[in-house]
Structure formats: C-alpha cells, structure tokens
Amino acid sequence: MNLYEQEFIIRPIGFIKRDEEGFFLHFDNKVIPALKQLEHFSHIHVFWWADKHDNDQSRGILDCTPPYGENPPITGVFATRAEYRPNPIAVTVAKIEEIDHKKGIVKIQNIDAFDNTPIIDIKAYFPVCDKVESAKMPDWIVGWPESFPDEGFGLYEG
Amino acid sequence: MNLYEQEFIIRPIGFIKRDEEGFFLHFDNKVIPALKQLEHFSHIHVFWWADKHDNDQSRGILDCTPPYGENPPITGVFATRAEYRPNPIAVTVAKIEEIDHKKGIVKIQNIDAFDNTPIIDIKAYFPVCDKVESAKMPDWIVGWPESFPDEGFGLYEG
Numbered sequence: 001m002n003l004y005e006q007e008f009i010i011r012p013i014g015f016i017k018r019d020e021e022g023f024f025l026h027f028d029n030k031v032i033p034a035l036k037q038l039e040h041f042s043h044i045h046v047f048w049w050a051d052k053h054d055n056d057q058s059r060g061i062l063d064c065t066p067p068y069g070e071n072p073p074i075t076g077v078f079a080t081r082a083e084y085r086p087n088p089i090a091v092t093v094a095k096i097e098e099i100d101h102k103k104g105i106v107k108i109q110n111i112d113a114f115d116n117t118p119i120i121d122i123k124a125y126f127p128v129c130d131k132v133e134s135a136k137m138p139d140w141i142v143g144w145p146e147s148f149p150d151e152g153f154g155l156y157e158g
Numbered sequence: 159m160n161l162y163e164q165e166f167i168i169r170p171i172g173f174i175k176r177d178e179e180g181f182f183l184h185f186d187n188k189v190i191p192a193l194k195q196l197e198h199f200s201h202i203h204v205f206w207w208a209d210k211h212d213n214d215q216s217r218g219i220l221d222c223t224p225p226y227g228e229n230p231p232i233t234g235v236f237a238t239r240a241e242y243r244p245n246p247i248a249v250t251v252a253k254i255e256e257i258d259h260k261k262g263i264v265k266i267q268n269i270d271a272f273d274n275t276p277i278i279d280i281k282a283y284f285p286v287c288d289k290v291e292s293a294k295m296p297d298w299i300v301g302w303p304e305s306f307p308d309e310g311f312g313l314y315e316g
Contacts, residue, residue, distance in 0.1 A: 004186050006276070008168040008207050010245045012161060028162050031244055033220040036234035040296030044236075047247060049166050062191040076194035078202075078280040081287065086189055087168050089205060089247070089279050093290060118164070121247050122236040125293045129239065131305040132251060135283045138198030147289040 012118035014104070016048060016111060022097070023111050023154075025119055027104035034122075035106065039099045043125035046111060049118040050083035050090045058084035069140040092153055093125060110152030170276035172262070174206060174269060180255070181269050181312075183277055185262035193264065196282060197257045202264075203288075205279035206271050208241035208248045216242035227298040250311055251283060268310030 013034075014027035025046065027035065038044065053059070061084040066072040077085045094108040106122075137144075171192075172185035183204065185193065196202065211217070219242040224230040235243045253267040264280075295302075 003173065003276075004170055004188075006170055008170075008209075008212060008276070008278070010166040010168055010247075012164055012166075013244050015161065030162075031220060031236075034234040034236045034244070036221055037231055037237040037296060038234060040294075041237060042292065042294035043290050045249075047245075051166075054166060062189060063194055073195055076192040076196060078189075078192045079195040079199060079282045081281060081284065085279065086171050086192070087205075087278050089168075091203075091249070091281070093287060118161075118166070120166070120245050121243065123239060123249070124237045124295075125290055126239065126295065126302075127290070127293050127305050128302045129251065129306065129311065131289050131291075131293065132201050132283055132285070133289075133305045134200065135285050135289065136198075136200035137282075137284065138195060144284075144286045147285050147291045148287065153287065 010049065010120050012049070012120060014119040016113050016115065016117040016119060018115045023108050025106040025108060025122070027119070029104055032101065032104040035099060035101060035104065038106070038124060039096065041096065041124040043093055043095050045091050045123045045125060046094050046108070046119060047089060047091050047121035047123070048113050049120050050088035051118060053084045053088040058088065059086050061085070070142055072140050089120070093148055095152055110154040112153045112155050114155070168207065168278050170207070170278060172277040174271050174273065174275040174277060176273045181266050183264040183266060183280070187262055190259065190262040193257060193259060193262065196264070197254065199254065199282040201251055201253050201283035203249050203281045203283060204252050204266070204269060204277060205247060205249050205281070207276040207278050208246035209276055211242045211246040217244055217246065219243070228300055230298050247278070251306055253310055268312040270311045270313050272313070
C-alpha cells in the first residue's frame with residue numbers, strides 16, 4: 001500500500017459567523033461539552049478549513065512570491081501562511097470575548113476567515129506549547145510586530 | 159443539506175521518523191518545493207494526524223480530567239491538547255535543525271509524536287501570528303514555564 005494514498009476524514013464542528021455585532025464561532029450542539037473550562041483561557045487557536053481552496057488547483061500550489069516583505073524570494077507554501085496548500089488547513093489565534101455554553105457560541109475579538117467558514121478544531125493557547133521567545137524569521141521580512149497584535153488578526157479586504 | 163455532514167479530505171504529506179540520530183520529517187517527493195526558504199525560520203508548526211485516535215470512540219470523547227495541574231476540573235477537549243478530539247489534528251512547535259532540500263527531510267530538535275505518524279501540514283512560526291505576550295491560563299494550571307522550553311517538546315513515555 002502506498003502510504004501517500006491514505007485519506008483522512010475531517011468534519012466541520014462549527015462555522016465562523018461575522019456580522020455587525022462581531023465575530024462568532026457557532027458550534028454543532030453535539031460538541032458543546034468540549035468547550036467546558038475554555039473561558040479560563042484568554043486565547044484560542046481556531047483551526048478552520050480554507051474551503052475556497054479545497055480544489056485540485058489550489059492544493060497543487062507549492063510555492064509563491066509572498067505579498068509582503070522586501071524583495072521576497074520564491075517561497076515554499078510551508079514557509080508561508082497561504083491558504084492554498086496541499087491540505088488547506090488554516091489556523092488563527094483569537095482572543096476570547098465571551099462564551100455562551102448553552103448555545104455553543106464563542107465570541108472572539110477578530111479572525112481572518114470569511115463568514116460561514118467551517119471550523120475543524122479549537123485548542124486553548126498554552127504559552128508552554130505555543131509561545132516561542134526566540135523565534136527567528138528571514139531577513140526579507142522586516143518591520144513586523146514581534147508578537148501578536150493587541151487587536152488580533154482580521155480580514156483586510158482592499 | 160446538513161452542513162455538518164460534509165466531509166473534507168486530508169492526505170499525508172510526509173511522515174515523522176524517530177531514531178537514534180534524532181527526529182526527522184520525511185516529505186513526499188511531490189511536496190519538496192513547498193519547503194523552499196523554510197531554513198530561514200527557526201521554528202515551525204508541525205501538524206500531524208493523531209492516527210491512533212482516528213476512530214469513533216476517540217473522536218467521540220468531548221471532555222476529560224486533565225492529568226496535570228492542581229485539582230483540575232472536568233475539562234472540554236477544546237480546552238486541552240488531548241489527541242482524542244472530534245478531528246484528531248495535533249500541532250507541535252519544533253525547532254529546525256537542518257533541511258535537506260534534495261531528499262525532502264527536515265531534522266527537528268524534538269517532537270511528541272510517535273514514529274511513522276502522518277504529517278498533514280507545516281507552517282513556519284511567525285511571531286506576529288503565533289506569539290501572544292499576554293495569554294492567560296486557568297488558575298488550576300500552576301508552575302508551568304511561561305513559554306516554549308529550550309529543549310522543545312518530546313514524548314515522555316513512562
């Protein structure tokens with residue numbers, strides 16, 4: 001058996017909702033118990049499925065010229081956060097604003113995903129796993145903040 | 159259509175190898191171009207498929223009593239890093255030691271996944287996305303390092 005022919009199944013556990021009141025994670029009623037105690041963390045990783053790139057063309061893109069930095073070289077997609085990649089998994093850190101455990105809704109500060117994007121996992125942000133003090137980036141990425149911005153990450157449509 | 163009946167397909171892009179020489183990510187030859195420029199980052203997120211928990215039983219576990227902390231409460235799996243969860247996606251930050259672009263092998267410092275675990279994505283660690291200065295955890299988690307340890311994360315089988 002060719003190990004690369006294996007297929008693993010992901011199912012949505014919720015959907016991202018954006019409206020004039022803010023940014024919300026709406027969860028399947030079935031997974032609501034998985035949110036217990038989440039309100040004691042300030043931040044989460046939201047894993048979402050980049051559904052607009054779940055097609056052979058996007059999944060076949062392996063490198064790109066990043067739209068940021070100074071004279072960026074051709075860069076493999078694993079060295080970027082591009083949504084087009086072999087498995088279109090995206091992850092965004094978000095600050096928790098409020099959790100409604102009855103309805104299964106988590107209000108977050110911001111997120112860079114479109115309305116109705118499928119959520120595939122949530123993990124609390126643990127500094128011991130996730131906060132690397134000494135992480136280095138390439139020289140062609142200059143002038144970026146050295147840590148997560150206070151306002152979080154949103155969509156900047158221009 | 160019930161949106162929760164959608165299924166998304168993930169395919170392995172490589173496999174984790176552990177031996178007496180260390181910890182290695184072996185990539186499918188087809189995705190080697192996606193590694194370009196990765197050597198200019200110090201750390202990556204390794205996304206792996208917790209294949210031992212890809213079964214209905216493990217995927218149905220929604221809460222647990224964490225094996226750490228002081229008198230931990232019953233905790234939803236989204237508030238933990240447990241490998242059993244509705245979609246068994248795991249992610250570990252790892253320090254890059256060496257990249258062989260010809261063979262498609264990345265040597266990393268450490269990882270908490272078993273030999274032959276499928277790799278499903280790699281993302282360079284960008285402090286602006288990933289390093290949250292102010293992240294808070296629950297009171298019952300005490301005495302943990304406030305950031306990623308110098309030696310990385312490994313398997314501690316006991």
